Amino acid sequence: MTKTLTIRRPDDWHLHLRDGAMLRAVLPETTAHFARAIIMPNLFPPVVTFAQAQDYHARILAALPEGAEFTPLMALYLTEDTDPDDVAAAHASGLVHAVKLYPAGATTNSASGVANFDTIRAVLERMAEIGLPLCVHGEVTDDDIDIFDREAVFIDRVLDPIRQATPGLRVVMEHITTRNAVDYATAQDDTLGATITTHHLVINRNHILAGGIKPHYYCLPVAKREEHRLALRAAATSGDARFFLGTDSAPHTDANKLLPCGCAGCFTATNTMSILAHVFEEEQALERLEGFASLNGPAFYRLPVNETRLTLTKTPATFPSHIETEDGPVTVFDPGFVPNWTVV
Numbered sequence: 001m002t003k004t005l006t007i008r009r010p011d012d013w014h015l016h017l018r019d020g021a022m023l024r025a026v027l028p029e030t031t032a033h034f035a036r037a038i039i040m041p042n043l044f045p046p047v048v049t050f051a052q053a054q055d056y057h058a059r060i061l062a063a064l065p066e067g068a069e070f071t072p073l074m075a076l077y078l079t080e081d082t083d084p085d086d087v088a089a090a091h092a093s094g095l096v097h098a099v100k101l102y103p104a105g106a107t108t109n110s111a112s113g114v115a116n117f118d119t120i121r122a123v124l125e126r127m128a129e130i131g132l133p134l135c136v137h138g139e140v141t142d143d144d145i146d147i148f149d150r151e152a153v154f155i156d157r158v159l160d161p162i163r164q165a166t167p168g169l170r171v172v173m174e175h176i177t178t179r180n181a182v183d184y185a186t187a188q189d190d191t192l193g194a195t196i197t198t199h200h201l202v203i204n205r206n207h208i209l210a211g212g213i214k215p216h217y218y219c220l221p222v223a224k225r226e227e228h229r230l231a232l233r234a235a236a237t238s239g240d241a242r243f244f245l246g247t248d249s250a251p252h253t254d255a256n257k258l259l260p261c262g263c264a265g266c267f268t269a270t271n272t273m274s275i276l277a278h279v280f281e282e283e284q285a286l287e288r289l290e291g292f293a294s295l296n297g298p299a300f301y302r303l304p305v306n307e308t309r310l311t312l313t314k315t316p317a318t319f320p321s322h323i324e325t326e327d328g329p330v331t332v333f334d335p336g337f338v339p340n341w342t343v344v
């Protein structure tokens, strides 16, 4: 008999859906498996205010495939001019579940992000008061810091000082990529959570750079050395409730990935659950997949777990190499192996 695994329906605590034709093309890939997702606000222009989040929320609902049951959890893009009252109103409405901190210049559409962290003090204090999580893209942007060190340096220079200065602020370290981040997260209290992507459990920096340059494996934060990938796998499969799934599935057309200065992002919405089941089984932790993908996230965000279920069978998974969009094809992340598990 084929082995099956049934878990509570998972959520994606870090997702890029974009807008317009791209939104329509990628949204069904997520709603096929996930009940909710924190929607990244790095559109151009970014989703800064409550009013902008309401509009974007409406556009996502309008793009939902027929019959899909999916709740977009909106996030506001933090700028140096963000109004604490607007943030509090957004949170009180129940529509907005996080505020996203992009250090200015760190990644795709982060130009409106924060350069001077002193300017966001009042917003952070209000967020600590009302219990609204801050999602952090944790990389410094200084030219003189090596790109492979930018996460570790951010923890020391920016993240820890912010947390020390703002007791009670609830923070999610997003898409962590280093042992340093795992160690830091593990040493904190329950005001800190950390998301881990699917692709960072699978690739290290050799996948990007050895044997020819592979733009489809380029994302930010960039994948690090093997020892860091192993630390991420240990954290994700440990059962520690601080770690949960945020895919950072980030669609870009192939044309935009394959440029001399190509975009950062791996598109994993389509095959994330199969790959995760494969990875968790390899780590002899299949029974912990539900915690990572379906339980720990809601606990951190103080939301109920999903009542519906997702079932996978132990059958080799097949996926399209890319999905079609009106803007051109988007390549689906290739894990470099055939995942042993298929979502039914």
Ligand code: DOR
Pocket: 016, 042, 107, 108, 137, 218, 219, 220, 221, 248, 250, 251, 263, 264, 265, 266
């Ligand atoms: O690889 C990434 N892609 N990392 C990010 O932080 C942003 C994302 C995007 O929006 O494309």
Ligand code: ZN
Pocket: 014, 016, 040, 248, 250
């Ligand atoms: Zn992201």
